[in-house]
Amino acid sequence: MANQSHLDLLKQGTFTWNMWRREHLHIQPDLSGADLSGADLRGGDLRGTDLEGVGVDLHDANLQGINLSKAHLRANFVRADLKRANLTGATFYGVDLRGADLREALLDEVDLKGAFLGGADLSGLDLRGRDLSGMDLNVANLSGADLRGTNLKGAHLIRADLRDARLNEADLGEADLSGADLSKADFSRANLRGAVLKGAILREANFAGADLTDKTT
Numbered sequence: 197m198a199n200q201s202h203l204d205l206l207k208q209g210t211f212t213w214n215m216w217r218r219e220h221l222h223i224q225p226d227l228s229g230a231d232l233s234g235a236d237l238r239g240g241d242l243r244g245t246d247l248e249g250v251g252v253d254l255h256d257a258n259l260q261g262i263n264l265s266k267a268h269l270r271a272n273f274v275r276a277d278l279k280r281a282n283l284t285g286a287t288f289y290g291v292d293l294r295g296a297d298l299r300e301a302l303l304d305e306v307d308l309k310g311a312f313l314g315g316a317d318l319s320g321l322d323l324r325g326r327d328l329s330g331m332d333l334n335v336a337n338l339s340g341a342d343l344r345g346t347n348l349k350g351a352h353l354i355r356a357d358l359r360d361a362r363l364n365e366a367d368l369g370e371a372d373l374s375g376a377d378l379s380k381a382d383f384s385r386a387n388l389r390g391a392v393l394k395g396a397i398l399r400e401a402n403f404a405g406a407d408l409t410d411k412t413t
Contacts, residue, residue: 198230206232210240217241233272237262265302319357329367339377349387 202225206213217225218241225245233253238260245267255274265284275295282302289310297317309327317337324342329349339359346366355375363383370390378393378401385405392412 198228199226202226203230206237206240210237214239214241217243232257242267314352 205216206225206227225242227242228246231253233255234257235254236258238258239262240259241263243263243265245264253272254276255272257273257276259273259276259278259281261280261282262278263282264286265282267283267286269286269288269291271291273291273293273296275297276293277297278293278301279297280300281298283306284302285305288306288308291310292312293316294312295315296313298321299317299319301321303321303323307327308323309329309331312332313336314332315335316333318341319337320340321338322342323346325345325347326343327347328351329347330351331348332352333348333356334352334354335356336353337357338353338361339357341358341361343366344362344364346363348363348371349367349369351368351371353371353373353376355377356373357377358373358381359377359379361378361381363381363386365385366383367387368383368391369387370392371388372392373396374392375395376393377397379397379399380401382402383406384402386403387407388403388411389407390410390412391408394412396413
């Protein structure tokens with residue numbers, strides 16, 4: 197259960213909340229189990245906050261620029277606006293980010309494995325070397341994303357937007373890219389062995405040196 201005094205402070209707005217945080221740096225806020233759906237928490241400082249618990253509902257919330265670094269997340273962020281959010285070191289296992297806007301978010305030291313990212317906007321993000329194997333990225337926007345060396349083996353990328361994405365030396369073995377837009381994406385030296393490319397848009401995509409053995413088109 198959330199600490200009611202912490203919840204009451206947050207409901208007074210992010211200005212009051214941030215002032216309290218600055219004056220009580222030693223306190224780890226507890227918002228576990230809180231229903232914050234539709235809340236406007238732009239610029240709020242939730243560093244290290246406990247947002248764990250199935251009852252934490254932040255769907256459709258405006259969280260632009262929020263600081264969630266090292267926060268313990270186990271929440272519903274469906275369609276949440278997380279543009280420019282600081283998510284450094286946050287725990288994401290089991291977090292529902294379907295349809296969320298993560299453009300320009302800071303994701304250093306974040307393990308996205310186990311998060312639900314279908315339909316999320318990850319365009320332009322630096323995801324180099326991450327382990328996204330087997331993840332649901334269907335209909336996700338990854339246009340312009342840096343995915344060099346990323347493990348996408350067995351990932352579900354049906355109808356995903358990968359225009360202009362950099363996937364050099366990425367592992368896409370057995371990934372499902374059915375209907376995905378791969379226009380101008382760079383797959384040079386990538387592993388696409390057994391990948392499904394049925395209905396994918398391949399206009400000006402670069403497959404130089406890529407392993408396309410047993411692909412399905």
